[in-house]
Amino acid sequence: xxxxxxxxxxxxxxxxxxxxxxxxxxxxxxxxxxxxxxxxxxxxxxxxxxxxxxxxxxxxxxxxxxxxxxxxxxxxxxxxxxxxxxxxxxxxxxxxxxxxxxxxxxxxxxxxxxxxxxxxxxxxxxxxxxxxxxxxxxxxxxxxxxxxxxxxxxxxxxxxxxxxxxxxxxxxxxxxxxxxxxxxxxxxxxxxxxxxxxxxxxxxxxxxxxxxxxxxxxxxxxxxxxxxxxxxxxxxxxxxxxxxxxxxxxxxxxxxxxxxxxxxxxxxxxxxxxxxxxxxxxxxxxxxxxxxxxxxxxxxxxxxxxxxxxxxxxxxxxxxxxxxxxxxxxxxxxxxxxxxxxxxxxxxxxxxxxxxxxxxxxxxxxxxxxxxxxxxxxxxxxxxxxxxxxxxxxxxxxxxxxxxxxxxxxxxxxxxxxxxxxxxx
Numbered sequence: 001x002x003x004x005x006x007x008x009x010x011x012x013x014x015x016x017x018x019x020x021x022x023x024x025x026x027x028x029x030x031x032x033x034x035x036x037x038x039x040x041x042x043x044x045x046x047x048x049x050x051x052x053x054x055x056x057x058x059x060x061x062x063x064x065x066x067x068x069x070x071x072x073x074x075x076x077x078x079x080x081x082x083x084x085x086x087x088x089x090x091x092x093x094x095x096x097x098x099x100x101x102x103x104x105x106x107x108x109x110x111x112x113x114x115x116x117x118x119x120x121x122x123x124x125x126x127x128x129x130x131x132x133x134x135x136x137x138x139x140x141x142x143x144x145x146x147x148x149x150x151x152x153x154x155x156x157x158x159x160x161x162x163x164x165x166x167x168x169x170x171x172x173x174x175x176x177x178x179x180x181x182x183x184x185x186x187x188x189x190x191x192x193x194x195x196x197x198x199x200x201x202x203x204x205x206x207x208x209x210x211x212x213x214x215x216x217x218x219x220x221x222x223x224x225x226x227x228x229x230x231x232x233x234x235x236x237x238x239x240x241x242x243x244x245x246x247x248x249x250x251x252x253x254x255x256x257x258x259x260x261x262x263x264x265x266x267x268x269x270x271x272x273x274x275x276x277x278x279x280x281x282x283x284x285x286x287x288x289x290x291x292x293x294x295x296x297x298x299x300x301x302x303x304x305x306x307x308x309x310x311x312x313x314x315x316x317x318x319x320x321x322x323x324x325x326x327x328x329x330x331x332x333x334x335x336x337x338x339x340x341x342x343x344x345x346x347x348x349x350x351x352x353x354x355x356x357x358x359x360x361x362x363x364x365x366x367x368x369x370x371x372x373x374x375x376x377x378x379x380x381x382x383x384x385x386x387x388x389x390x391x392x393x394x395x396x397x398x399x400x401x402x403x404x405x406x407x408x409x410x411x412x413x414x415x416x417x418x419x420x421x422x423x424x425x
Contacts (some may be wrong), residue, residue, distance in 0.1 A: 016118055017060060020074060022049040023116035024067045039063055078117060081110060085119050085126075092129050093196055095236040104130055121158050124150065128165050132172050140169055157194050160186060164197065168204060176386050180208045199228035199237060206244050210251070213388045219248045239268055239277055243284070250288050251389075258288055279309055286322060295330050299323065317344055317353050324360050333364055355381055371401050383417075392418050 025035050036045040039062045040055070047053035048063075064071055084103060091100035107114065107123065114123050124147055131140035144166070151162055167182035183205050186193070193201050202225035209218035222245045229238035243265055249258035262285040269278035282305045289298035302323050309316045320341045327334045338360050345357045355378055362370045374394050382391035399414035 016051045016116070017054070018048045018051040019116035020069075021045075021060075021063055021067075023113060024064075024069050025049075027112075028067055030067070035063060035066060039066065077113070081107070081114065081117065081119060085122060088126055088130075089122070089196075092126060092133070093200065093237075094234055095240070097133060100130060100133070121150065121154055125158060125161050125165060129168070132165070132168050135172060137172065140172070144169060160194060161197070164201065164204075167208075171204070171208065174385065176208055176211045180205075180212065183208065199225050199232065199234060199241075202228060203237065203241050203244070206241070206248075210244060210248055211386070211388070213251070215248055215252050219245065219252075222248055236272065236274060236277075239265060239272070239274065243277065243281060246281075247284055250284065250291065253291075255288060255292060259285075262288065275308075279305055279315060282308075283315065283319065283322070290322070290326055290329070293329075295326050298326050302326070311344070312347075317341065317348075317350075320344070321353070321356050324356075328363065335364065338364065351381065352385075352387070371398065374398055 021035075025032070032042050032045050032049075036042050039045075040048075040059055044053075044055070044059075045063075048055050048059075060071075084107060088100060088103040088107060091097070091103060104127070114120055124143070128140065128143040128147055131143055147162060151159070154162060163182050163186055167179045167186075170176075170179035170182065183201070186201070187205075202221045206218045206221035206225055209215075209221065222241055225241035226238060226245060229235070229241055242261055246258045246261040246265065249255070249261065262281055265281045266278065266285070269275075269281055282301050286298045286301040286305070289295070289301065302319050306316065306319050306323070309319070320337055324334065324337050324341070327337070338357070341353070341357050341360070345354045348354075359370075359373065359378055362373050375398055379391060379394045379398065381387075382394060395414040395417040399411050399418060402408075402411035402414065
């Protein structure tokens, strides 16, 4: 048995035996002197525990036996954790978040032991990804700092994953350009992308590019993601990639193609029980109807969504804004909706929603202040924080106002922002 273990260790091994010995010595509160007594020197044990030296099998056997540790059981434990870690990773790739939460809880129970194994880097990296999936900014921030301290031991694929997860982290913080910068650094040809992450890479790149109004390049990456997820039978992520493609079609005014894809997404998201994806599809389909000036259809979908989602969710507030925009387009006022938005914004620190709440209030109650607010507060906020679509809407409103006043210099400034090409500052 010991001979079998030594061969495995010399080849890069199932686990770091020195780390395992140190784990149990610490667990049983033994000093190095106490464990080494009668077996080897303290300096010899120190080298073993730091994994800088592989001892003779008889030394390993004696050290493990002194602590009552059976190596065969350790082998089985490591195999089980390796299998669980693989499932944790697959859950991330296939967007199986419920199962991922369960795997996370089980792995966390083995945290101390995992720290002594060769699985530790992947474990810490995918915990980072998990916290981002959970939109848990506090834990994600702490995990980012921890990874920064251990990244010196990363392999090349782990370094790639670290940078990729940092991009997703900054996407969560709405720092779109910074997030895209991390992805652009990874864009050195297909050979640089870990095979399992090829589809995710395409998806995330398409998502960031669409946020920056770079629609043609976004469509290219979205289609690549669709092809990859289809080929690898990753059906949930396929739906997410198709949603990106539908949004892309909408923004490029390819409304027939977008409408057809939304209908497919509605059905498949419902059949697969993807509630969040279904809600996102309904919201974006309503935006499509607004673009087509089919306001009654848009309101019907938004009202359905308003009932479906939690009042403390981000999407609920987004629905209120979309409903208020639609009633304005229909030259109607809905003060009840505005009051609901006001009450919700009092409970959040999100400046985005507060900006909109003030905008709607001025539009309904203080028309003379509306243009000043749009010009001095709303437009600069959207421009500074990368809300390109929202900034263009305000730019159109200001352009039209200054054209009516025949103030052509200001009108041309806002027209240039409205008509700017993707990727321009």
